[in-house]
Amino acid sequence: MSDLPDLQTDEQVDEPEREAHLALEQDVREAVWEQDTRWLSRTLTRLHPADAADLLEQLSTDDFAEAVKLLHGQLPTDIIIELRDEYREEAVDVLPDEAVAAVLEELDSDDVTTILEDLEDDRRERILDELAPEDRASLEQGFAYAEDTAGRLMQREYFAAPEFWTVGHAIDHARENADDLPDEFYEVYVIDPTHRLKGQVPLATLLRTPRDVKLADIMEEVQSNISVDMDQEEAAYQFQKYSLASAPVTDDADRLLGMLTVDDVVDVIQEENTEDLLALSGVNSADGSDTVLDSVKARAPWLAVNLVTAFIASGIISLFEGTIDQIVQLAILMPVVAALGGNAGSQGLAVAVRAIAEREMDGDASRRAIVRETLTGLANGVIFAIGVAAIAGFWFQSVGLALTIGIAMFATFVWAGFSGVIVPLALRRMGADPAVASSVFVLTLTDVMAFFSFLGLATLILL
Amino acid sequence: MSDLPDLQTDEQVDEPEREAHLALEQDVREAVWEQDTRWLSRTLTRLHPADAADLLEQLSTDDFAEAVKLLHGQLPTDIIIELRDEYREEAVDVLPDEAVAAVLEELDSDDVTTILEDLEDDRRERILDELAPEDRASLEQGFAYAEDTAGRLMQREYFAAPEFWTVGHAIDHARENADDLPDEFYEVYVIDPTHRLKGQVPLATLLRTPRDVKLADIMEEVQSNISVDMDQEEAAYQFQKYSLASAPVTDDADRLLGMLTVDDVVDVIQEENTEDLLALSGVNSADGSDTVLDSVKARAPWLAVNLVTAFIASGIISLFEGTIDQIVQLAILMPVVAALGGNAGSQGLAVAVRAIAEREMDGDASRRAIVRETLTGLANGVIFAIGVAAIAGFWFQSVGLALTIGIAMFATFVWAGFSGVIVPLALRRMGADPAVASSVFVLTLTDVMAFFSFLGLATLILL
Secondary structure, eight states: OTTSOOOOOOTTSOHHHHHHHHHHHHHHHHHHHTTOHHHHHHHHHHSOHHHHHHHHHTSOHHHHHHHHHHHGGGSOHHHHHHSOHHHHHHHHHHSOHHHHHHHHHHSOHHHHHHHHHHSOHHHHHHHHHTSOHHHHHHHHHGGGSOTTBHHHHOBSOOOEEETTOBHHHHHHHHHHTGGGSOSOOOEEEEEOTTOBEEEEEEHHHHHHSOTTSBHHHHOBOOOOOEETTSBHHHHHHHHHHHTOSEEEEEOTTOBEEEEEEHHHHHHHHHHHHHHHHHHHTTOSOOOTTOOHHHHHHHHHHHHHHHHHHHHHHHHHHHHTHHHHHHOTHHHHHHHHHHHHHHHHHHHHHHHHHHHHHTTOOSTHHHHHHHHHHHHHHHHHHHHHHHHHHHHHHHHHTOHHHHHHHHHHHHHHHHHHHHHHHHHHHHHHHTTSOTTTTHHHHHHHHHHHHHHHHHHHHHHHHHO | OTTSOOOOOOTTSOHHHHHHHHHHHHHHHHHHHTTOHHHHHHHHHHSOHHHHHHHHHTSOHHHHHHHHHHHGGGSOHHHHHHSOHHHHHHHHHHSOHHHHHHHHHHSOHHHHHHHHHHSOHHHHHHHHHTSOHHHHHHHHHGGGSOTTBHHHHOBSOOOEEETTOBHHHHHHHHHHTGGGSOSOOOEEEEEOTTOBEEEEEEHHHHHHSOTTSBHHHHOBOOOOOEETTSBHHHHHHHHHHHTOSEEEEEOTTOBEEEEEEHHHHHHHHHHHHHHHHHHHTTOSOOOTTOOHHHHHHHHHHHHHHHHHHHHHHHHHHHHTHHHHHHOTHHHHHHHHHHHHHHHHHHHHHHHHHHHHHTTOOSTHHHHHHHHHHHHHHHHHHHHHHHHHHHHHHHHHTOHHHHHHHHHHHHHHHHHHHHHHHHHHHHHHHTTSOTTTTHHHHHHHHHHHHHHHHHHHHHHHHHO
């Protein structure tokens, strides 16, 4: 245990529990080193799959791969599916083809699709070839829908019943066909003879209704409207809006094809949030197992863009080389205007990106936001223009310099407020993700304004 | 319709549907202006509460308040609870005390708590006084738990059954007591005579099990472990980890007190994500109905901190006033080093904050991250040092200047990589939110390094 850092991880976990957990982590690590497959297998199956997956994720990548190899066929499928993306991919990489095929046959259809996505094209072909043709066809079905659609995310196992069934009929059917039903579901979908979706009966409603009542009489209208080719982000939005635990997925003719459950949707929400947060800071993607090369690849492109924009700002400054040469204080104060202006722009940008993501920027709201952000820039501009002017004037004992930096600061703040909201709205309008590239644009715009106004005014006022 | 902007809101919505929606929005607006209460009330009740709430949120704040006043007692409770925080607060503000009291009596306990939270202390007292003492006691119960705990978020309505009951017994009980059960639930909680939680039976399991089987024989262990005083963020983490749709909430003695459902948890996840995104950009809070004053209040404090740090950077530059006076090109290139270094630091910071939020930064992982980020800084440092040196050297035709900026750039990148990850980890260790204030620290650290190394080296090499 001595090689574990004592960084505090979570105030909620009490000390003895935490120590027991660290000891278990260390035992797992040692079991891998000592190739104690039996102990490892028994320990992992004793835990909830999510906890077992957590434990394995504490291993270094090499130890993890070693553990998967050791366990081989004995690594429970439940644990594989609970692993974080990068570890699951690693596990699938390390397992032999037959083991992966065996895993696929055990899983619900949405999890099958997840695993198939992890595989290289030719390995996927090879593994699917190992399966009986009818299994193969069924496994590949989810894979036929485009990435990031509801079709990819849904499972094709659900409980559907015709309208004329009674509650008793539905319950009897469930008892007789227990094995064909998905492990978890929260609603019975009511369909007509052509498999069109007519309504849904929440299990809680089914439970409290007498046996002889018809499903048609207790079914609710399905509020969500999720089609197989709908973007998963839009589907997640409907889950949030209607507070759903699960929802039916249909084709264009409203025929029932599958079911989305909230656990998958929560993952989508997390993903989208993470993407926004990273994109705003100029990172394309990131996860816990990234190598240095992954990190460089995810960040260098935006740094390269920033290289260009930084030299544009330099170009602006160089226009005023003569002015700076005469008043060196300008060089000292220049970064203050740029830093504060950039900060104001980033603030407005974060607020706008959040509002767009939460659909608070439709219609009138976007116009109101533009006005509000510009006025906020104006208000903060007044406050910080006075502050900066006072400090600079006092420092360099110059009213002219104070006036110059004050006006420049004010102009930059108003401009920052406006660009912080207009840039993401413009990107959205062009069909681009408003979070991606916004920062670079906004910071360039505020830098240009900061340097141009400060040095330009200095040339006019101070020379 | 002509006064509505044509900003594209969602590619998924087709044009005719979108136009119909805009027309409906306009009709609602006009109904408010014309005080057509009857049409308004009928239109809103016809829609799903979430859709009706959406529609009302399209109104300006004044029109919205007007609409609530018009509808008065006829604004359905379902719609109130679906409104976004700021609109719900507004609605509760506008409604008379008796109307709010009537709303409270209709709601599930978790929604009651939400509304009570919206009220000013003395108004809450006044409204609670209007209720019968026993109602009041029950309504206030949820409010007794601290803010942001599972106790505040949970509802006290759930379905619990003793271990010796059979499936048939549970179903019969649900049918006979249909009205006492919550509208939505996904599990039956199995308790002992002292109300201690023994296990749970998902409704899907209940449904497919024969009537004479005992609940004790089909119940599952409850994987989550959520106590009333647990932080809601920790509860949300358990929902994600164990893919839950609902979970029981217990006291310290493991007695069942309430139930959390995933729709409330999804809101918590969104909130936490939003907080991180805003905090990273130096904004304390934001929502769609913020006034300019709200925005200034949420942002000025961080701008004030930035004002101080910007002048610290200026102070560093002023140390080298003499050098800049002799070589004005330094003033032109200075911001390039600061901008790129700051960008590299922000990238690392965003990655670290995300990893901490997703609990990928425990134990060994944080040490690995520090190494990876520093090496990433090193790698990007080499690439961009060469790039910047080449451009600067070519621009100003000076090998010395190229060398100076190249080395400074490299040092700043390595430093940025290290600070980007160490600052949030240090904040977390001190028990602070790693997203809040991180940006200011990281940018100050990179600015200081950028200016100090570039101007310092220039003094050594070029003078």
